[in-house]
Amino acid sequence: DTGVSQNPRHKITKRGQNVTFRCDPISEHNRLYWYRQTLGQGPEFLTYFQNEAQLEKSRLLSDRFSAERPKGSFSTLEIQRTEQGDSAMYLCASFGWGTGELFFGEGSRLTVL
Amino acid sequence: AQSVTQLGSHVSVSEGALVLLRCNYSSSVPPYLFWYVQYPNQGLQLLLKYTSAATLVKGINGFEAEFKKSETSFHLTKPSAHMSDAAEYFCAVSEITGGYQKVTFGTGTKLQVIP
Numbered sequence: 001d002t003g004v005s006q007n008p009r010h011k012i013t014k015r016g017q018n019v020t021f022r023c024d025p026i027s028e029h030n031r032l033y034w035y036r037q038t039l040g041q042g043p044e045f046l047t048y049f050q051n052e053a054q055l056e057k058s059r060l061l062s063d064r065f066s067a068e069r070p071k072g073s074f075s076t077l078e079i080q081r082t083e084q085g086d087s088a089m090y091l092c093a094s095f096g097w098g099t100g101e102l103f104f105g106e107g108s109r110l111t112v113l
Numbered sequence: 114a115q116s117v118t119q120l121g122s123h124v125s126v127s128e129g130a131l132v133l134l135r136c137n138y139s140s141s142v143p144p145y146l147f148w149y150v151q152y153p154n155q156g157l158q159l160l161l162k163y164t165s166a167a168t169l170v171k172g173i174n175g176f177e178a179e180f181k182k183s184e185t186s187f188h189l190t191k192p193s194a195h196m197s198d199a200a201e202y203f204c205a206v207s208e209i210t211g212g213y214q215k216v217t218f219g220t221g222t223k224l225q226v227i228p
Contacts (some may be wrong), residue, residue, distance in 0.1 A: 004156075030215070039131055041121070042203050042218035043157070055213055095214055100145055100164055100207070104156035108210055 002026060004105035007094050012111045013082055020078045021108040025094030032075050034101065035091040036060065036069055044089055049075060082112045115140040115188045115206045119219035127227050132176075132191040136204030139185065145207040146187045146197045147216075152200050159192055160202075163187060174198070 005024040013019050025032050030051050035043035043108055046065070048056040049074035061067075064082075069075040087110045093102040138144060144176040145164050149157040161172025168180040174197075178189045189206060204219045 006156075033216070035218075038222070042117075042205075042220045045215070045217070048213050050213065057213075093157075099148065099215075101159050101162055104149075104155075104158070106156040107154075107155070 003090055004094055004103050006086075006090075006108050008108060009106065010109045012013075012113065015084060016052055018078065018080045019082060019110060020076055020088050021092075023075045023092030023093055023109075024073070024104060025042070025075070025092070026064050026096070027073075029094035029096060029103070030072065031097070032069060033093045033095065034075070034077050035070035035093065037089040037091055037107070038087075046077075057098075079110070084112045086104035086110060087112045115144065115208055115215070115217050116209075117206050117217055117219035119202075119204050119222050120190075121222055122154050122220065122223065123223045125225040125227060126194045128196055129186050132189070132194045132198065132204050132224065134189040134224065136178075136187045136189065137185050138187060138204070138206045140208055142208050142221060145177075146177070146180060147205040147207065148172065148187075148189050149203045149205060149218075150200050150223075151203065159187055160189070174199060194224075194226045196226050196228065199224055 032049045034046040037043045050068040064080045067077045089107045091107045093104045116139045118137045147162045148157040163180045171177045201223045208217045
């Protein structure tokens with residue numbers, strides 16, 4: 001499978017715990033995006049990487065959130081001291097410059113109890 | 114700033130009936146426009162895209178959309194709904210800003226198909 005891969009698919013955690021999500025983009029795509037989607041809403045932009053450089057961050061990305069893409073390949077999104085409001089689907093997408101479209105993974109659903 | 118408005122958070126159609134999902138956009142530059150479909154607990158799948166070529170765009174699963182600049186619209190249609198079309202549909206607008214492709218999504222329209 002050469003699509004975008006995300007794991008874990010589901011994560012249930014208690015408030016205050018840290019969680020980390022991983023995204024493996026399509027191998028030839030150097031641009032990677034993270035989005036957050038809550039119930040009844042469209043995906044909201046969180047952050048963008050070009051290769052290993054994080055070039056844009058949304059105001060939604062509080063200081064409890066950190067994203068990395070250390071070697072310009074896979075990316076991680078860590079949420080520290082989780083809050084119930086962090087419960088959402090976290091979507092990763094890689095950008096196909098030739099096709100001009102985002103390719104999405106299946107998402108990581110976070111539930112904070 | 115670019116934005117997308119999807120009219121109607123829920124649309125119900127009978128199987129075999131016309132599907133029409135509405136999308137209006139706002140963009141300061143000629144935009145790229147997309148429709149994505151999302152099935153429960155899954156990511157988004159591209160249905161079709163407009164990239165300044167033909168204004169009538171055909172996509173997968175029999176869907177098509179027409180770009181109307183004068184109306185700033187990009188409505189999604191399908192002549193005959195199928196049960197498998199039941200899903201949530203998102204319109205998105207994309208433009209290059211600050212050196213990267215910024216993609217903004219609408220709030221989605223959930224399509225129900227009634228047998």
